[in-house]
Amino acid sequence: MARLEIEHLVPLSKGGTNEELNLWLACPLCNGHKANQTEAVDPETGQIVPLFNPRTQIWHEHFSWNEGGLKIVGNTPTGRATVIALHLADDPDALLVRSFWIQAGWHPPEK
Numbered sequence: 001m002a003r004l005e006i007e008h009l010v011p012l013s014k015g016g017t018n019e020e021l022n023l024w025l026a027c028p029l030c031n032g033h034k035a036n037q038t039e040a041v042d043p044e045t046g047q048i049v050p051l052f053n054p055r056t057q058i059w060h061e062h063f064s065w066n067e068g069g070l071k072i073v074g075n076t077p078t079g080r081a082t083v084i085a086l087h088l089a090d091d092p093d094a095l096l097v098r099s100f101w102i103q104a105g106w107h108p109p110e111k
């Protein structure tokens with residue numbers, strides 16, 4: 001992949017700050033898809049919900065891996081909306097890289 005980027009969870013354009021609590025390391029694919037979004041539509045309910053915040057929420061409470069580990073599955077409104085908004089389960093480059101990790105035995109991570 002590429003070098004990780006420092007991402008603003010709440011974008012500066014929406015009043016976010018440069019404080020550590022608002023920063024996260026993201027790959028360029030996810031960061032590009034997220035852009036300045038902080039919420040997105042839950043495809044199951046049609047409701048607009050907050051995107052997953054890795055500073056304040058726990059990954060396993062919102063996501064899991066499908067069988068084989070190729071795709072991330074959203075299990076809550078926030079999880080489902082984040083999977084769609086950041087293209088976590090359908091970005092072809094991310095899926096390709098993840099498939100190599102699976103072949104190498106590095107993925108999916110054990111709990």
Ligand SMILES: [Zn+2]
Nearest residue numbers: 026027029030
């Ligand atoms: Zn990513």
